[in-house]
Amino acid sequence: MASPSLMDNLFQRSLDDIIKGLRHQQSTESTFISKVIEEIRREIKTTDLQTKSTALQKLTYLNSIHYIDMKDLNSGNEFEVFVRKKAVGVVFRLFEKYPDAARVCFKRLVESLESSDSQILSSVVGVFCELASKDPRSYLPLAPEFYRILVGSRNNWVLIKVLKIFANLAPLEPRLAKRVVEPICDHLRKTGAKSMVFECIRTVATSFTEYESAVKLAAVKIREFLLEDDPNLKYLGLHGLSIMAPKHLWAVLENKDIVIQSLNDEDLNIKLESLCLVMAMVSESNVVEICRVLVNYALKSDLEFCNEILGSILSTCCQNVYEIITDFDWYVSLLGEMSRIPHCQKGEEIENQLIDIGMRVKDVRPELVRVGHHLLIDPALLGNPYLHRMLSAAAWVCGEYVEFSGNPVELLEALLQPRTSLLPSSIRTVYMQSAFKVLFFCVCTYIEQKEDMTLEVSDLTSKGECSESSDLASAKAPVECDQDEGFNPRNSSQSYERPFCC
């Protein structure tokens, strides 16, 4: 490249000039930019402060909009504080895109760690914080430097960044964690700044979970946050608990009362955090009680939070194929209850779960049919669009497991009632198919009973093992009727689908 001319030296382009220039260059943008970069490269090495600042300003601007290929950024002569800080800030953006450049400038950055100027230190530590979060292992060798800052610095901004760095480094090196946990606890005990307290809590809860005394101390501080009136601190206290929850559920249980109370808070953030914590506390033994409490809150809440609660209950209960549910009869009736809550918009999920449970859990089918029957005979529910999915599930279940129904004829009438015209056609399809299944079942039962009666008349010794009721009108089907006996085409659950479904 030709040596810089007098013209280039005398006139430095300002940021405005660059912007105007860029706007005029539609097609040759990249050449324009490379020319500008060359200029900047030269300008940044000068000792003239104004030139340097303008160069940096242009660089920052360009960096935020275009990809830049820069290498000679960190020239050693930058001792002027304002300029240096900005240079460090820009350096980070370039490291993001070109990790190789990090190696080139590394030495300079590390030197800056020893700077006594807190502003420079702040910037540099900030850069290392970002870098360490992306690639912690490469910055492990700098741990002694960070340790020195951790125990020596009094500047909260710097300390917070260093804590974040250690949160990333500690999991990689247990010996490091052992050395660092004491100074962190020290800060936690002594600091007056809430931001520091919270960062210490977060660091301990994330990366120092095996250190019981540290965790206990963090739990004490969390409780202090929870008892504050300031909603920000309360929210952060709950957030801290949710970070602790996976490995230290005892801390959450200790604060159970505050957590449940917070479900009533006027701040949605706080409510949502407490909901997560409540769900974290759910286990086989307390699921019934907790769901009862939550459903009560849901009834009193607004639309958004009500559905958050219902959604949480549904997703927690169905985890690992309904691992925590021992009493499915209770759960099925809970599902029915939830679908009748005015704000409920979780009809589809409830429908899926009802059908899923019906297919998996044989013992619950009688209860399922009972609940379904109850829903189907009520004409008022047909007018409520949010309940349609629930009704669809009820119809399917009652059709599929009609043998458990106490009153199939009433069921049939419910499925065929005139108000079903209010349902969308996809659900009416389910109703019709179920109606056929029920009808078929009724007909079969009737014929079986007829056969039995003729048999009884001709042969006084009863042959039928099945205890059929002689009341033809109600056509009661015995719950434990052996499926394969007599004229009963229901040998597989798919049998009904074949003739009617096309």
Add this chain to the structure above:
Amino acid sequence: MIKAVLVINTQGKPRLTKFYGFLTVEKQQELIRSVFGVLCSRAEKVSNFMEVDSIFGPDSRLVYKHYATLYFIFVFDSSENELAMLDLIQVFVETLDKCFRNVCELDIVFNYNKLHSILDEIISGGQVLETSSTEIMRAVEEISKSESASNSISLVPKTVSGWRSR
């Protein structure tokens, strides 16, 4: 790092928008609209945080403060501390107050340049540079001093546009 600094008035009009990362103009406007949508439904005495994963992507947090007719909003990721960010908003507003004497929305509307210079002293490229209001004021005063000084030297203007305007 800090992802964005927004100042939006209570009617939804953005007064300052600074995004520290490349985003198309349409995307920026969409983000501003979404943020305002959630913000105006917040009650008064609640916490200053907002869940914004659905707006800004994973690992995004937002703090805001309501001063008179303006919302000051900082969006950042897990490399920043929430309470420290709240403090920083305070520092920003305090600096504006020192600069403009009882700053109000109109000051911000008519002194756009100054607002940007102040912000640039606090945050650059998404990194926090300065957290002391006095220091920032010092830097801003230096800048305005050197700007007025360079304006008075009209012999050889240092900028091309200065040269062209003669």
